[in-house]
Amino acid sequence: MSTEVRVPTLGESVSEATVATWFKKPGDAVAVDEMLCELETDKVTVEVPSPVAGTLSEIVANEGDTVGVDALLAQVSEGDAPAKSEPEAPAEDGPKEQQAATNVSGEPEGEPAEKGEAKGDTEDAPSAKKLMAENDLKAGDVKGTGKDGRVMKEDVLKALNAPKPAETSKPAARGPVSSDDADREERVKMTRLRQTIARRLKEAQNTAAMLTTYNEVDMTAVMELRNEYKALFEKKHGVKLGFMSFFTKACVHALKEVPDVNAEIDGDHVVYKNYVHMGIAVGTPTGLVVPVIRNADSMGFAEIEKSIADMGVKARDGKLSMADMQGGSFTISNGGVYGSLMSSPILNPPQSGILGMHKIQERPMAINGKVEIRPMMYLALSYDHRIVDGKGAVTFLVRVKEALEDPRRLLMDL
Known part of the structure; x- marks a missing residue:
């Protein structure tokens, strides 16, 4: 059998x-x-x-x-x-x-x-077979709706009248390569993950009215707080205290004040989300993935750090499930781990906002009329201008900056 x-x-x-x-x-x-x-x-x-x-x-x-x-x-x-x-x-x-x-x-x-x-053994309708032959259609080009999948004449006409993809959507043909260079090249088929990354990022550029606004944050307060409590934090919670939990909490705080950045467009409607499912972009050997920390707005620092650590391990081991990467409402991307000083992150559709973190670099800053060396980080917020106005985007980024420069504001919801 x-x-x-x-x-x-x-x-x-x-x-x-x-x-x-x-x-x-x-x-x-x-x-x-x-x-x-x-x-x-x-x-x-x-x-x-x-x-x-x-x-x-x-x-x-x-x-x-x-x-x-x-x-x-x-x-x-x-x-x-x-x-x-x-x-x-x-x-x-x-x-x-x-x-x-x-x-x-x-x-x-x-x-x-x-x-x-x-x-x-099913025989397609003779009129359908004739019409397919006249139009150079193969069996796989037409979906049959007759009994046992039999292709009818109406099915062929429907396939012929279906809108064809625009020629402009095809990638430009590669230019000629000399024989000397061709021998030193290697052609490798793109993985489905890489194809999807390429398609979705291009769709984001083509669909959204994407704009990026920048600011910088003095990381002195966060670094001092982290250095003071990281040993005690790890001893009690069993996980290291990193920077991502501070940024996640700061973004949750800002999203409450500017809900447009946590919303998405669905046709002619705007869907406002009364929750925060935070996407954390993670680079893996096979490409960029964005696991989602669900209900991050109801989590404490320890829960956020544990969730990020768990997702990071699953991402590196290729064990992320579909559910782990679905339903995100906002994304944080940390290019600083690779040494990036400044970048403009691309939206993760259908989300309306993504925060780009960057390298912490000591720079001379004017503090109370004096020049001091401070650990500074550039922040970048890319947003969909169709739903988020410039005022809202700038307000969001300023609130993130304020919360990081004075973490006490997070405790007092200020």
Whole structure:
């Protein structure tokens, strides 16, 4: 008996994935829940386990193929594996229950294969086939709405009348390269994560009326407070006291006064959020990800530091889930860890604001008529001018500056 292995549900707003790696090859024995392959989505990596014990009889989607949700990946023949031949008697009920629990389609065992065979034998309408041939359309270009997926003439007409993507959206062709240079180049396919980063960042530039305002903050008070209490803080809470918790609390404080920066545009409506799900941008070997600290507005310093530390470890290990990166309402990006002195962060759609932190650098400052050397940091707030006015953006950044230069304001809600 053959069991289908299909693409599992990938998460909110994720409709397709790329087959990254097959851990097994046809003919290999597999156990229940043994990992067969790894799918790479535009957000996370998803492992696909075997729903039954048996032998991997066929791989349908090869490495590098793009597959949609519930697409067929492979076929596993039950009971054919030499090591798994002993429990053959009860296999009628056990594997069937396991398959019912893991099969994405939710249909009883055997039905998907039968449906697949039926669809393979389904004859498209003659008028549809003729129209497809005249317009050089392939079977995959038209979605059939007839019985068992049969393509009708109306389906072909609908596909022909569908709006075509603008030619301007295509990337410009690469210029010619000399043969000497070509031999010293390496062409590597972009990962889905990198493709998504590129697409979303460009969408942010094309969609939002993005503007950036700057300020600088004297980090003396925060650094003194941190140095004074960091040992006691770590001893009591089991986590180090960093700068991110101060910036998170300062942003939460400012977002309460300027709610536009914590809102988003949905069609012709503005959605104001009475909570703060703080996105913390993290650089990983595979690209930039933004795990979300949910309900950061109700957290204390210790909770924020623990959440950031946990998310950082999961990001570096590639263990972030879809839920870990969804629903953010505002983002903080710390380019200072890489030595950046000044930058203009790009919005993380559909959010309306992102704060850019930078390197702390000692500079001469005029303090009460005297020149003093102070640890200074440039701050940058990029915001969507469609929803956030200049006054609101500047006010937000000034409130963050005030809270960091005098952390006591956070305790007194000033």
